[in-house]
Amino acid sequence: MPVEIGYWAIRGLAEPCRLLLHYTETEWTDSIIPLSQEGMDSWFKDKKYNLGLDFPNLPYLIDGDVKLTQSLAIMRYLGRKFGLSPTEADMAKCDNFEQVIQDLRVGISKVSYSSADTFEGLKAEFLEKLPKKLEEVATFIGAGPYAMGEKITYVDFLALEYLEVVARFSPEHVAGGQIAEYIQRMKNLPALKKFFESDDCTHNSYTINAPFCQWPGWPNKE
Ligand SMILES: N[C@@H](CCC(=O)N[C@@H](CS)C(=O)NCC(=O)O)C(=O)O
Known part of the structure; x- marks a missing residue:
């Protein structure tokens, strides 16, 4: 099955x-x-x-x-x-990255699922903290090509989805930068491109x- x-x-x-x-x-x-x-x-x-x-x-x-x-x-x-698991040596770093990406997702979900009267305030709060968080993520991924370096792992699929959501939510914070390149690199993987x-x-x-x-x-x- x-x-x-x-x-x-x-x-x-x-x-x-x-x-x-x-x-x-x-x-x-x-x-x-x-x-x-x-x-x-x-x-x-x-x-x-x-x-x-x-x-x-x-x-x-x-x-x-x-x-x-x-x-x-x-x-x-x-x-x-x-x-698609990290190597033994990378496991702790991978766990760390997984949780950072998850925090981003939780952050954007709180804004998305807020009420009409709290949406703008929560959005502004989220966006204020976003550049620093994205800078940290971009530095972590670096030249990659994947989050954990040469080996693609399951966290790349978490990062692809939730960073793409951030890019849709606030294009100006992502466009043209290293994170946009990472998203594109992931989307160009032959099976995903197909x-x-x-x-x-x-x-x-x-x-x-x-x-x-x-x-x-x-x-x-x-
Ligand atoms: N921490 C859980 C959260 C799961 C959750 O909240 N699921 C929501 C959708 S995002 C739901 O509708 N669950 C169905 C249910 O409660 O029966 C996870 O990461 O899977």
């Missing part, structure tokens, strides 16, 4: 897993749940507690007997499965966040 990833029909927390799976060109199943009343009912009432997950949530991964939730645990699992250029590329058709959030809303409003 192919690996199955279950998640809402958005990019959200599942997109790094999907990008990694497209990169490996393995057969896998994108089990999407529409973010409609019907879709939510089917998840919360029917599926959620009937899949054998220890900690039922979305995204989930099912790979034979392996049943996981927590997006970072899923990424680490896929990293091990596909030879996916991004395909007619049914879900990376383009799924919105970044849920339709009810402040940014980018639905469909991809900015």
Whole structure:
């Protein structure tokens, strides 16, 4: 049975897993749940507690007997499965980078899922701190070509997705710099390029966040 990833029909927390799976060109199943009343009912009432997950949530991964939730645990699992883990020597640095990228994602999610009256204030706060954070990320990646140097690892797919989201949120902080080059380098990897250029590329058709959030809303409003 192919690996199955279950998640809402958005990019959200599942997109790094999907990008990694497209990169490996393995057969896998994108089990999407529409973010409609019907879709939510089917998840919360029917599926959620009937899949054998220890900690039922979305995204989930099912790979034979392996049943996981927590997006970072899923990424680490896929990293091990596909030879995309860091070397032993790089492991601590890789963990560090993973959490930095995750903080960026959490930061942007807080702004995106805020209320209409708090959005602008939270956005300004996020943007004020962003240049320093991006400078640190750019310095860490350096010439790369990947986050951990010569070896591509699962954190590159987290970084690709969440840095691309930052670039969409605030293009002026990313355009023309080292991070933009890194994103492009990742997107040019042959298997990913093929996916991004395909007619049914879900990376383009799924919105970044849920339709009810402040940014980018639905469909991809900015
Ligand atoms: N820390 C978890 C967060 C999971 C989470 O909050 N999932 C949200 C979507 S982003 C959800 O709708 N879960 C479905 C549920 O609660 O049943 C992760 O990284 O996977």
